[in-house]
Amino acid sequence: MPSTSAPAALLTLYDRETRQGAHADGPDDVVERVGRVVRRTAPAHGWNGVVWSGFTSAEEADAAITEQIAHCTARGLPFEWKLYAHDLPADLGRRLVAAGFTPGPDETLMAAEIDALALTAEVPDGVRVLPVTDRTGVDQVAEVHERAFGDDASRLRRQLLDALTGTPDTxxxxxxxxxxxxxxxxRMELTPGTSFAGLWGGGTVPEWRGRGVYRALITHRARMAAARGYSRLHVxxxxxxxxxxxxxxxTELTVTTPYVYAP
Known part of the structure; x- marks a missing residue:
């Protein structure tokens, strides 16, 4: 069932609420607007980077890139510029690469209104979905992440534990x-005061793929978001x-690419 909002309208709302209006995700995070850039600064195990930019000229973009490089270099931490395909100037990605950033894999930003989703997926036989509330649960999430994606989950483990203990409403x-x-x-990230909840990190261990586990996790989180007053999801x-x-x-809205600078 398609969303009742046009993709362009959803994208405009997403930019305004989740990028321009970004909030800190943890007790030690800082979100600030510096000129035409919104950036997040976090501890070493957190996410540091630019979430939004609204440049009116190439010269303005180049100056901001230089400023953000100085910011992350002073802290000695990797820094990500999260670039969306509709961001200006059109060659912003090329300018980031020229300044020393390395692009990662593209992903597709998708969004939906919860009440327009086809939430009919049932939990597979023999499987139950439970909330994570303690360190044991966080360790199990990290275990699944490592098996599903082949990545080290030590940073995820620390971030999730910090959020559950410090800012559990997010x-x-x-x-x-x-x-x-x-x-x-x-997991699902929540920003009080906005209409969007973000779906992240959905993964299934290899031997259970194709049985509906991923769909069931989407349905479960969508219903939880709606119960908390959120009307839209993004992923x-x-x-x-x-x-x-x-x-x-x-609905597909745009393509996003992470550009990482490692001082």
């Missing part, structure tokens, strides 16, 4: 368990998850 994490074995995990979708999200009713 994050939800869930586990899919087959018996007592974690087979899927996902940075990989090529693997994009077809599933499309079938559920998510």
């Amino acid at each position: 994050v939800v994490a869930v586990l899919a368990l087959a018996g007592d074995v974690p087979v899927g995990a996902a 940075d979708a990989s090529p693997r998850s994009r077809p599933i999200l499309s079938r559920l009713g998510f």
Whole structure:
């Protein structure tokens, strides 16, 4: 079932609420607007980077790039410029590369109005979905992440534990368990005062893929978001998850690319 909002209108709302109006995700995060840039500064295990830019000229963009490089270099931490395909100037990605940033894989920004989604996915037989509330649950989320994506999850473990203990109203994490074995995990980031909840980190261990675990985790989080007063969802979708999200009713809005600077 398609969203009832046009993609352009959803994208405009997303930019205004989640990028220009970005909020700190943890107790030690700082979000600030510096000129035509909104950036987030966090501890070493957190996410540091630019979430929005609104340049009116190439010269303005180049000056801001230089300023952000100086900011991250002074802190000695990797810094990500999260670039969206509709950001200006049109060659901003090329300018970032020329300044020393390295682009990562593209992802597709998708969004939906919750009440327009086809939330009919049932939990597979033998699987239950439970909220994560303690360190044991966080460790299980990290275990699933490492098995599903092949990444080290030490930073994720620290970030999630910090959020659950310091700002529990900004994050939800869930586990899919087959018996007592974690087979899927996902989280949802919440920004009070906005209409969007963000879906992140949805992953299923290899032997359980194709059985509906990922869809069940989307449904579970969507219903939790609606119960907390959120009306829309957004997700940075990989090529693997994009077809599933499309079938559920998510709309493709734009492409996003992470550009990372490592001082």
